[in-house]
Amino acid sequence: MFGFLGPNGAGKTTMVRTLGTLIAPTSGSATVAGFPLAPENGVEIRRRIAIMPESPGLYLRLSILENLECFADLYEVSDPLSRIDRALRAVNLVARAQDACGTLSKGLRQRVALARALLGDPDVLFLDEPTVGLDPVAAHEVHELILGLRERGVTIFLTTHRLEEAERLCDRVAILNTTLRTIGRPDELRDQLFSTALTVRTLVALAEPGRVFTGLPAVGGWQQDGPAVYSLTVSDSVVAAPAVTRALVAAGADVLSIGEKQHSLEDVYLELIDDDTVAARSWA
Amino acid sequence: MGVSVRSVRAIIRKELREYRHTRSLIVAMAIFPLIFIIQPLVAVVALAASASESLRHEHVLLYMLGVPTLVPVFIAAYAVAGERQQGTLEPALTTPIRREEFLLGKALAALVPSLVVAYAVYAVFLALVGLFAQPGIASALIQGPDLLAQVLFTPLLACWSIWVGIAVSTRSSDVRVAQQLGVLASLPPVFAVVLIAFNVIPVTPALAIGCAAALLILDALGWRLASRLFDRERLITGTR
Numbered sequence: 074m075f076g077f078l079g080p081n082g083a084g085k086t087t088m089v090r091t092l093g094t095l096i097a098p099t100s101g102s103a104t105v106a107g108f109p110l111a112p113e114n115g116v117e118i119r120r121r122i123a124i125m126p127e128s129p130g131l132y133l134r135l136s137i138l139e140n141l142e143c144f145a146d147l148y149e150v151s152d153p154l155s156r157i158d159r160a161l162r163a164v165n166l167v168a169r170a171q172d173a174c175g176t177l178s179k180g181l182r183q184r185v186a187l188a189r190a191l192l193g194d195p196d197v198l199f200l201d202e203p204t205v206g207l208d209p210v211a212a213h214e215v216h217e218l219i220l221g222l223r224e225r226g227v228t229i230f231l232t233t234h235r236l237e238e239a240e241r242l243c244d245r246v247a248i249l250n251t252t253l254r255t256i257g258r259p260d261e262l263r264d265q266l267f268s269t270a271l272t273v274r275t276l277v278a279l280a281e282p283g284r285v286f287t288g289l290p291a292v293g294g295w296q297q298d299g300p301a302v303y304s305l306t307v308s309d310s311v312v313a314a315p316a317v318t319r320a321l322v323a324a325g326a327d328v329l330s331i332g333e334k335q336h337s338l339e340d341v342y343l344e345l346i347d348d349d350t351v352a353a354r355s356w357a
Numbered sequence: 358m359g360v361s362v363r364s365v366r367a368i369i370r371k372e373l374r375e376y377r378h379t380r381s382l383i384v385a386m387a388i389f390p391l392i393f394i395i396q397p398l399v400a401v402v403a404l405a406a407s408a409s410e411s412l413r414h415e416h417v418l419l420y421m422l423g424v425p426t427l428v429p430v431f432i433a434a435y436a437v438a439g440e441r442q443q444g445t446l447e448p449a450l451t452t453p454i455r456r457e458e459f460l461l462g463k464a465l466a467a468l469v470p471s472l473v474v475a476y477a478v479y480a481v482f483l484a485l486v487g488l489f490a491q492p493g494i495a496s497a498l499i500q501g502p503d504l505l506a507q508v509l510f511t512p513l514l515a516c517w518s519i520w521v522g523i524a525v526s527t528r529s530s531d532v533r534v535a536q537q538l539g540v541l542a543s544l545p546p547v548f549a550v551v552l553i554a555f556n557v558i559p560v561t562p563a564l565a566i567g568c569a570a571a572l573l574i575l576d577a578l579g580w581r582l583a584s585r586l587f588d589r590e591r592l593i594t595g596t597r
Contacts, residue, residue, distance in 0.1 A: 090593065090594075093451050095447070095450060095451065095589055095590070095593050096589070096590040096593065096594060097590060116453045116455065117453075119451060119452060119453045120453040122451075123451070124447075124448070124451040126447050126448060126451075128444045128447075129448075130443070130444045130445045130446075130447055130448040130449075131445065131448075132371065132375060132443070132445055133443070134374075134375055134378035134379065135371070135374055135375065135378075139371070139374055142367075142370075143367050143368075143370070143371040144367075144448075144452065146363050146364065146366065146367030146370075147364055147367050147368075147449065147452035147453070147454050148452055148453065149361065149363055149364065149453065186448070189448065193452075
């Protein structure tokens, strides 16, 4: 599962529409589901992908079943009834198949849209902000459905600005802000942007922290982050942590905790997007 | 390029299902036929038998061709602008359907109810004239060539109106504006029909064949013209 992250207006939806052959690229090249992105391949590409737009775009006057029947025919799937049944089971909506889409909650409409996207058994599934506007319970349900798809081996291209969503679901992410800022696995991005650090907490402040931390193996530097909290830059936490522990004990410190400092995908994102903001301000 | 019958059929079926639930379309489809049927019927029923001689030289019933000209434009004008307004256009266009198939499905879905309404209104009108008008008036009004013209020109005019309505719909973001512009754009054939009905333009077999041929060509060109105007990118992003 690939996450495409960026603030509003960064170009996430435009990218999905471009890859989905809805709008023509102005430059560059791409291959989608094995086909070069070109006007003559539009139908073949659309045959192998599915897009779930940000807005479900259901025919509200029609029932769930009627909506899915229409799209099963548009995707020209064989044995449409069993495919519809499978899609409805995947999103737990079999019992509501006859309900008019206009009577459904926002979360249920998203689930219908997801079922619709699954009808064609796509090689690549584009999900454009699938949980936007959903309450936490509905968003969690959609997450579970997406994870289920990932386990079934569907390639998923997820655009979102919800970083916890990307961190939870995605194997690889790209961060863009009109241009691509970075791409990689979330842990790789963290390693690229942030050096490994240990956070040390003691009961009382150390009398001479410089003497305790300086010269220890794999420790590059240190700084005090609070009255009794120290942050150590380390090259290898596996080597550094035992050495730091021994040094603290030898210094008679009452150690509360020693742990590796965790950076979230949000830290990576903010670091990159803040750079853009600073650059934009300096241009202005 | 082959046309996918299944895709076209999917659009037709979806459209017909939606019409059933769209009250504004049903009202629009009912209003025009009522306008076309009530006033002329009252006038015909009130006519004295002596008026039959002058009626024999006119083609008043051709006036009823206004029904297949005006009814379908309402449905067709909704075709693209309505989907765009509902936000359903983008999901439909992400499927493998080609724009020509999409528009053909829309056009055929508009044609079916339009023909049913037009022929039904005409049949009802003839029945009421036969029942309530003076015998001489009924026989003067109901002429074989006029009946033939009605049967042949109804689908030709309806197709023309549908393509005009769809073309307007592809360039409009508001359904009501599309419907109003569509009606305006389909008025010229109505005027032509009225002029023929009241003998301002004399009817000859050559004129009838010429009009039919011209409409056939326009109907064939209409599909291509509407397809060209259907710009996926502009319709989805609202730009260009």
